[in-house]
Amino acid sequence: MKDYRAIFDQLETSLRRQSSLTEQAFRERLDKFMHVEGKPLSDNEYYWIMVCVIFYSGFQASKVTAKLDLIRSYFADYEIVATYGSREVSEILSDKNMIKNRRKIQACIENAQALKAIVAEHGSFDAYVASFDPTESFENLMLLKEELEYRFVYLGKITVYHFLTDIGMPVLKPDRIVTRIFRRLGLIESEKQLLKTVLLGRKFSKATALPVRYIDIVFATYGGVGGDRDLGIANGICLEKNPNCLVCGLRDYCDYYAKRLQLSEIAGERSRKGKRKHGN
Incomplete structure (x- = not known):
């Protein structure tokens, strides 16, 4: 069973470390998403x-x-x-x-x-x-x-x-950024699983006691190209191409990173075998 709170805590911490803002300024700008749900609109x-x-x-x-x-x-x-x-x-x-x-x-x-x-x-x-x-x-x-x-x-x-x-409803946007991150974490099997992604957003909200909108913006910024200027983020971390795994705090939870690491180890072993064979 996934530890949703631990995953989100690491996600938020990694994002904060990438911000050019002070921790207080980062927190203040992110906190505005704590009060979006239920706001009356014309x-x-x-x-x-x-x-x-x-x-x-x-x-x-x-x-x-x-x-x-x-x-x-x-x-x-x-x-x-x-x-x-x-x-x-x-x-x-x-x-x-x-x-x-x-x-x-x-x-x-x-x-x-x-x-x-x-x-x-x-x-x-x-x-x-x-x-x-x-x-x-x-x-x-x-x-x-x-x-x-x-x-x-x-x-x-x-x-x-x-x-x-x-409009403030308690629902996560199952867009390509969020579904990509969820798939890499092994939370969903396919990026086409929209309803499952939405339900997972509710699980993250329940585990962290944070509004779904807050959960949504953190995930969206984490995987978004161009980051979020308001949060002082120049670029996301879990990008579709060339994800910055070295600064990602989710490596211990990430199936994608585990596979990359495994492939890297296999490639390294093949390279070493090739060198030994060539040396012989």
Whole structure:
């Protein structure tokens, strides 16, 4: 049985050692993720989170982040966006500085229309979310997830979890970074095991008494290319290519590292045998 608390403690310690910030500053900036879950949001805040999920999906995060102000200038108010037609789409696409992806732009418009219909029916999007009582049980949370996938464009099997996490629901995002780390640790057998990844996030939360959102950001930063400037992290540790195993505190738990070590030992033994044979 895995010691989830020990794993997370080592993960957080390794990340902190990579930060250029003082320990106090690092802790203060990370602690803001302790208070995300349950925060009330306006209809436009829900919509903006959805817009961000759409634009970040499949794109390099740094490129999207650099254009967030411009994206917001077009998609700040869902009621206005819901009225967009072909003329507005053409205007957005003609902006030389804008991310030119018609599918994403169209998805933002369609989702504004869907959100407007929900607000008309429930009074607010917050009331709509609350109608599922998603924090009462995991089953209720999954019912909300399924409903969101059905009603909104671009909220697919992974991005819907991004949305849920970012609106403060107690759920881990099973993206390629988190699933990669979990697979290397032997927690999952395949990076396609999304539900198992989500459930493991809850186990980490229970073992550490930390919010799932906090768990999520630590894992995401640990394996993310480019790290997190706000946390003083220049680059992640458990990267897809060239992971920095030498500074990783999870080596004792990591199947991936054990296999690399074994292969290195085999290669070393073959090299030694070759030298002895050549010497003879």
